[in-house]
Amino acid sequence: MEAQSAYRKLSLGTSGSATCGSRRILAMCLGMVALMARCVFPGEEDLTTPLIRTKRIIPLHFSHNLPGIPQEIPGIPGGYRGVTRRAKAGDGLEISAEIPEREGLGPGVFVDEVERFDAFKTLRSAAKTGGIDTYTRMLPRLRKLPDLTPRESALLVRAATDMNRWEEAMNIFDEAVRNGRTCTELFNTAISAQKLNLNWPLALSIFNRIPRHNLTRDTITYNTLTTVLSRSGQWVAAIRLVNTLINNIKHRGKISDSPRGKREILPDSITINAGIYAAKIGKNGPLAVKLLNDMPSWGISPNTVSYSTTISALRGPNAWLTALELLEDMKRSRVSRNVITYNSVMKTAAMAGKWEISLDLINEIKKEGLKPDSISFNTAIDACSEFGRVDVALKLMEGMKEYSVRPTTITYNTAISTCEKVADIETAQWLFDDMENNGLKRDTITYNAMISACEKARDWKRALELLSEMRRRGIRRVTTSYNGAISACQKAGQWQTALILLVDEMTKDGVVPNIISINSAISACATAGQWETALSLFRRAETLERSQKRGKSDTKSKRGGRDMFTYTTTIHALGQGGELDLAMEMFDELRKLYKERVSIVAYNVMAASCERKRHLQEGVRAAEIVAKALLEDKIRPEVYTCATLLAALGSDGDSKVVDSVQGMLKQLLETDDP
Numbered sequence: 001m002e003a004q005s006a007y008r009k010l011s012l013g014t015s016g017s018a019t020c021g022s023r024r025i026l027a028m029c030l031g032m033v034a035l036m037a038r039c040v041f042p043g044e045e046d047l048t049t050p051l052i053r054t055k056r057i058i059p060l061h062f063s064h065n066l067p068g069i070p071q072e073i074p075g076i077p078g079g080y081r082g083v084t085r086r087a088k089a090g091d092g093l094e095i096s097a098e099i100p101e102r103e104g105l106g107p108g109v110f111v112d113e114v115e116r117f118d119a120f121k122t123l124r125s126a127a128k129t130g131g132i133d134t135y136t137r138m139l140p141r142l143r144k145l146p147d148l149t150p151r152e153s154a155l156l157v158r159a160a161t162d163m164n165r166w167e168e169a170m171n172i173f174d175e176a177v178r179n180g181r182t183c184t185e186l187f188n189t190a191i192s193a194q195k196l197n198l199n200w201p202l203a204l205s206i207f208n209r210i211p212r213h214n215l216t217r218d219t220i221t222y223n224t225l226t227t228v229l230s231r232s233g234q235w236v237a238a239i240r241l242v243n244t245l246i247n248n249i250k251h252r253g254k255i256s257d258s259p260r261g262k263r264e265i266l267p268d269s270i271t272i273n274a275g276i277y278a279a280k281i282g283k284n285g286p287l288a289v290k291l292l293n294d295m296p297s298w299g300i301s302p303n304t305v306s307y308s309t310t311i312s313a314l315r316g317p318n319a320w321l322t323a324l325e326l327l328e329d330m331k332r333s334r335v336s337r338n339v340i341t342y343n344s345v346m347k348t349a350a351m352a353g354k355w356e357i358s359l360d361l362i363n364e365i366k367k368e369g370l371k372p373d374s375i376s377f378n379t380a381i382d383a384c385s386e387f388g389r390v391d392v393a394l395k396l397m398e399g400m401k402e403y404s405v406r407p408t409t410i411t412y413n414t415a416i417s418t419c420e421k422v423a424d425i426e427t428a429q430w431l432f433d434d435m436e437n438n439g440l441k442r443d444t445i446t447y448n449a450m451i452s453a454c455e456k457a458r459d460w461k462r463a464l465e466l467l468s469e470m471r472r473r474g475i476r477r478v479t480t481s482y483n484g485a486i487s488a489c490q491k492a493g494q495w496q497t498a499l500i501l502l503v504d505e506m507t508k509d510g511v512v513p514n515i516i517s518i519n520s521a522i523s524a525c526a527t528a529g530q531w532e533t534a535l536s537l538f539r540r541a542e543t544l545e546r547s548q549k550r551g552k553s554d555t556k557s558k559r560g561g562r563d564m565f566t567y568t569t570t571i572h573a574l575g576q577g578g579e580l581d582l583a584m585e586m587f588d589e590l591r592k593l594y595k596e597r598v599s600i601v602a603y604n605v606m607a608a609s610c611e612r613k614r615h616l617q618e619g620v621r622a623a624e625i626v627a628k629a630l631l632e633d634k635i636r637p638e639v640y641t642c643a644t645l646l647a648a649l650g651s652d653g654d655s656k657v658v659d660s661v662q663g664m665l666k667q668l669l670e671t672d673d674p
Contacts, residue, residue: 150183191207219267222244312347489524623645
């Protein structure tokens with residue numbers, strides 16, 4: 001009321017006459033302030049002065065619960081109706097989550113363009129946060145708006161994509177194209193939708209359709225398609241697309257052949273980052289480093305994402321050195337580092353077995369004012385795993401409490417694997433039990449790590465208990481689970497139990513054995529002198545190899561066919577059983593397959609088989625063949641090889657062969673590294 005009184009005094013003066021122009025301008029300003037004050041801070045009085053509103057009615061809906069302001073507003077037919085949601089607690093303002101139908105105006109009539117924009121913004125926000133109820137109410141009504149613009153259609157496609165509704169997104173896109181509501185942004189969002197199902201051919205098709213609609217592709221178009229191609233494994237095509245924009249830098253300012261005569265499309269940091277990511281997918285670390293180093297020459301400054309992605313793309317034994325150099329380069333260039341950057345560096349150090357560097361980096365994260373996350377600690381524990389540093393792994397887990405980082409299932413799995421490396425079954429069991437105490441669910445990897453720890457500790461009974469527990473708890477048992485248990489039985493001399501697991505239990509679970517499963521069972525039979533069973537398993541491995549060549553095997557392991565260990569353990573089993581002729585046949589087959597790459601272990605096993613028959617002529621003859629093969633294949637023998645062959649040859653062996661073996665033995669004994 002004070003503002004209205006001031007307005008009247010300034011407008012009419014004390015005598016009621018008209019005022020000068022400056023006084024009128026001031027009066028108008030005060031009037032507007034009064035109007036705004038009444039809208040933001042409503043009083044108890046009714047608002048009698050009509051609000052100034054546009055006479056143009058456009059689709060949108062706005063609702064309020066402001067006291068003193070009626071829902072029926074003059075000039076707005078039907079007033080404000082609709083189901084509303086609170087926009088901000090305590091402000092007395094609510095925004096509609098649904099587009100109402102107004103009397104005489106059809107669905108979704110709004111007061112002004114700002115409120116129309118807010119409706120689409122509300123839809124997008126609901127899609128991003130997973131607000132399925134708001135999304136399902138608003139999207140169908142917004143799609144029916146008669147005057148949808150191309151950009152609004154693009155917003156609808158993006159909202160459907162955010163809700164992981166690929167088919168709905170494509171339907172909206174197709175509908176917009178049919179109705180001629182096209183713009184570059186619409187096509188960009190349609191390409192981006194292909195990230196949901198990695199449909200790169202469709203993304204490429206949409207990319208190629210853009211010029212047909214008299215539209216020009218922009219940098220975002222190329223960036224989006226590059227990302228889709230990379231995630232789909234088409235990293236070479238993604239790199240080519242990036243190179244297309246890089247080449248445009250050489251022709252900067254040249255008018256392209258686009259219908260609207262736009263200038264050449266130039267790359268930005270997102271483009272190069274997408275190219276670096278493509279190099280990462282292709283495991284091409286040098287290419288990622290080259291793209292990063294060339295960015296300044298293209299007038300593009302590398303950012304945190306550029307460095308972090310490049311570091312994560314590094315591979316090889318010296319990758320950790322390059323990663324540390326890039327980290328120092330970030331410091332010199334004053335590029336901000338985040339936890340992801342440090343985690344990437346730590347991963348390269350872990351792959352190289354540099355667990356000390358991982359610990360230093362965790363301390364550096366703290367000095368940078370950052371907070372390490374579970375991935376940071378998991379990576380450091382993984383680095384310790386290769387060296388069996390159980391003590392360091394446990395200290396790292398204890399250090400997680402300092403940063404309020406909760407250990408995850410991966411944390412415990414990695415720590416248990418660390419115990420497995422040194423057969424520390426007690427600590428592994430403690431960690432295994434502690435998982436449940438902390439409310440973490442054990443998974444297949446957890447049990448596999450525990451079974452492997454039991455295998456190293458030769459605790460075959462505990463391994464079988466864990467395997468049974470997996471079935472009771474409904475945890476999927478895989479080939480690796482059985483391999484650990486079979487190997488535990490093999491080391492404990494339980495060949496019959498190993499066979500039951502391989503033949504019966506794996507079949508019941510529908511788990512396909514791989515060559516590791518069969519090798520462990522053959523080794524168990526060889527130790528027990530069960531040469532017939534070992535030979536039968538060897539034939540089974542042969543069948544498995546043939547089925548894999550025909551593509552009929554369901555096993556995911558790449559080690560499907562017979563390998564050198566299969567032959568060696570079977571030869572050992574035959575030698576143990578006195579079947580020297582069969583052992584020699586298999587040894588000859590092994591030499592034909594691997595030629596000069598035959599392991600010295602195979603010669604040792606064959607020599608031992610001959611030595612068992614040293615009192616018989618066949619043993620001497622076989623020893624001569626093995627000795628000659630050793631010389632022909634130019635295999636460097638061991639002291640055990642020569643000593644065993646000399647024992648097998650005895651006094652009846654060929655003198656030339658005996659002299660050759662003795663010469664090799666003498667040479668080995670004279671060297672520092674026999």
